[in-house]
Amino acid sequence: MSAATSAAEVSSQQNRIVTFWQSTNGKKVVMAVTGAMMFLFVIGHLLGNLQVFEGPEKINAYGHFLHSIGEVLWIVRGTLILAIVLHITATVQLGMRSWKARPIGYSRKEAINSSYASRTMYWSGPIVLAFIIFHLLQFTAGYIHPEASFVEGDVYHNLVSGFQVWWVSAWYIFAIILLGFHLRHGIWSMFQSVGLAHPRHTKTLKGAALLIATLIVLGYISIPISILLGLVK
Amino acid sequence: MKLTLKIWRQKNCKDKGAFATYVVDNVDPEMSMLECLDVLNESLIERGELPVAFEHDCREGICGSCGFMINGVAHGPERATTVCQLTMRHFKDGDELVLEPWRALAFPLIKDLVVDRSAFDHIIEAGGYISVSTGNAQDGNTLLIGKETADQAMDAAACIGCGACVAACPNASAALFTGAKIAHLGTLPQGKPERDRRALSMVAQMNAEAFGNCTNIGECTGACPKEIPLEVIARMNRDYLLASCKKREDVPTTITPGFELSAKR
Numbered sequence: 282m283s284a285a286t287s288a289a290e291v292s293s294q295q296n297r298i299v300t301f302w303q304s305t306n307g308k309k310v311v312m313a314v315t316g317a318m319m320f321l322f323v324i325g326h327l328l329g330n331l332q333v334f335e336g337p338e339k340i341n342a343y344g345h346f347l348h349s350i351g352e353v354l355w356i357v358r359g360t361l362i363l364a365i366v367l368h369i370t371a372t373v374q375l376g377m378r379s380w381k382a383r384p385i386g387y388s389r390k391e392a393i394n395s396s397y398a399s400r401t402m403y404w405s406g407p408i409v410l411a412f413i414i415f416h417l418l419q420f421t422a423g424y425i426h427p428e429a430s431f432v433e434g435d436v437y438h439n440l441v442s443g444f445q446v447w448w449v450s451a452w453y454i455f456a457i458i459l460l461g462f463h464l465r466h467g468i469w470s471m472f473q474s475v476g477l478a479h480p481r482h483t484k485t486l487k488g489a490a491l492l493i494a495t496l497i498v499l500g501y502i503s504i505p506i507s508i509l510l511g512l513v514k
Numbered sequence: 515m516k517l518t519l520k521i522w523r524q525k526n527c528k529d530k531g532a533f534a535t536y537v538v539d540n541v542d543p544e545m546s547m548l549e550c551l552d553v554l555n556e557s558l559i560e561r562g563e564l565p566v567a568f569e570h571d572c573r574e575g576i577c578g579s580c581g582f583m584i585n586g587v588a589h590g591p592e593r594a595t596t597v598c599q600l601t602m603r604h605f606k607d608g609d610e611l612v613l614e615p616w617r618a619l620a621f622p623l624i625k626d627l628v629v630d631r632s633a634f635d636h637i638i639e640a641g642g643y644i645s646v647s648t649g650n651a652q653d654g655n656t657l658l659i660g661k662e663t664a665d666q667a668m669d670a671a672a673c674i675g676c677g678a679c680v681a682a683c684p685n686a687s688a689a690l691f692t693g694a695k696i697a698h699l700g701t702l703p704q705g706k707p708e709r710d711r712r713a714l715s716m717v718a719q720m721n722a723e724a725f726g727n728c729t730n731i732g733e734c735t736g737a738c739p740k741e742i743p744l745e746v747i748a749r750m751n752r753d754y755l756l757a758s759c760k761k762r763e764d765v766p767t768t769i770t771p772g773f774e775l776s777a778k779r
Binding site for chain 2: 297301303304305306307308309310375378379380384385386387388389392393394396399402469470472473474476477478479480
């Protein structure tokens with residue numbers, strides 16, 4: 282009897298999660314939470330990277346530190362990969378749904394109340410994903426390092442040598458700007474998706490989202506620009 | 515005023531449909547958009563042609579019957595205005611106006627500019643009742659409701675269900691409509707007892723219908739003739755999230771929609 286009850290409870294619990302995931306609102310909550318996790322990574326990664334301005338010893342030591350904590354690093358990486366997979370799965374499923382929801386399009390349609398960033402999420406997302414794959418292969422794995430040399434463990438050398446190639450830097454800057462657009466909508470949109478909105482605070486939040494996105498873009502692109510200008514060598 | 519109207523003509527949902535161009539040269543600037551169509555229809559009837567079908571009722575901007583796209587904007591260029599309240603003085607002599615019906619799988623076309631918005635009725639139906647005691651009406655001051663709460667509920671209750679939010683949304687999402695209905699009943703004490711069940715049922719029905727999903731971009735609130743704030747969508751998300759965690763009963767049952775997304779495009 283008790284076993285039957287608990288089995289029913291388990292199935293009802295599973296049912297609950299499945300129902301939540303199957304609803305568009307539930308998927309948006311998942312996208313908000315996974316988006317927030319990736320946003321935290323973007324900030325952490327920026328703070329780590331900015332150590333390049335403190336010289337080779339500092340950033341190389343930081344790289345060694347990350348590798349020395351082995352298991353913890355892989356837990357973080359695993360969580361991020363899971364977040365990315367969930368974020369993309371939800372996006373694709375929701376995108377397909379919306380695409381089907383308007384089989385006959387308008388002959389003419391004007392956007393009157395939305396930001397450019399919000400309308401281009403389906404473009405900025407995939408391009409940033411392509412960039413991340415390229416970026417990991419270049420700086421984490423070292424498989425591709427066009428017109429540059431890769432030395433395992435010498436973070437500073439890899440950065441400088443990689444970004445001295447103008448088109449690698451240009452692609453990096455382009456992708457980071459798109460990431461900025463994605464965040465400019467995403468940072469405030471995640472609050473809306475989990476149900477937090479207020480006429481007064483939302484305004485502040487939108488302003489903060491724009492400011493944070495801009496600071497993140499400036500922070501990241503300062504690295505390739507400094508390297509191209511020869512300020513960091 | 516002389517206007518060129520490019521109007522979507524379609525006999526029924528099976529017909530393919532196409533734009534037809536009409537020149538109306540006796541447009542009074544004080545006419546409403548619908549009166550302008552009345553004038554056009556008079557001349558079409560005189561010529562023995564079929565008049566343009568469009569939905570209308572009160573012509574005071576409060577019933578939610580009318581609505582179509584004018585030059586790519588739901589209800590036309592004036593904010594917070596339905597097409598019945600949109601006067602022709604907002605256009606210039608010689609302008610070309612493109613009139614197109616709401617386009618969404620969930621809103622199948624009936625004729626010309628008229629679409630079937632039964633999907634909205636299903637969502638309302640799913641919302642169910644609010645608990646009100648029968649018998650004599652109780653004293654008006656028994657339930658005290660703060661001004662801000664009353665305003666919030668009233669802002670959401672202003673929704674007339676015209677469908678402009680779905681039409682303006684690039685995803686054809688009904689989030690603003692459903693959010694408005696959930697917010698206006700859930701904010702007031704009279705709607706509190708069923709608040710969780712209402713959020714679950716209405717959201718379930720919204721997702722059962724052939725609407726897209728919300729991407730929080732805000733085109734809906736820009737097109738809304740009643741200026742329903744985007745905040746009601748957050749309210750729906752919050753109520754749905756909390757109710758999903760709290761609920762003890764089974765999944766709410768939904769009404770079978772007329773059109774399903776799983777159907778082939």
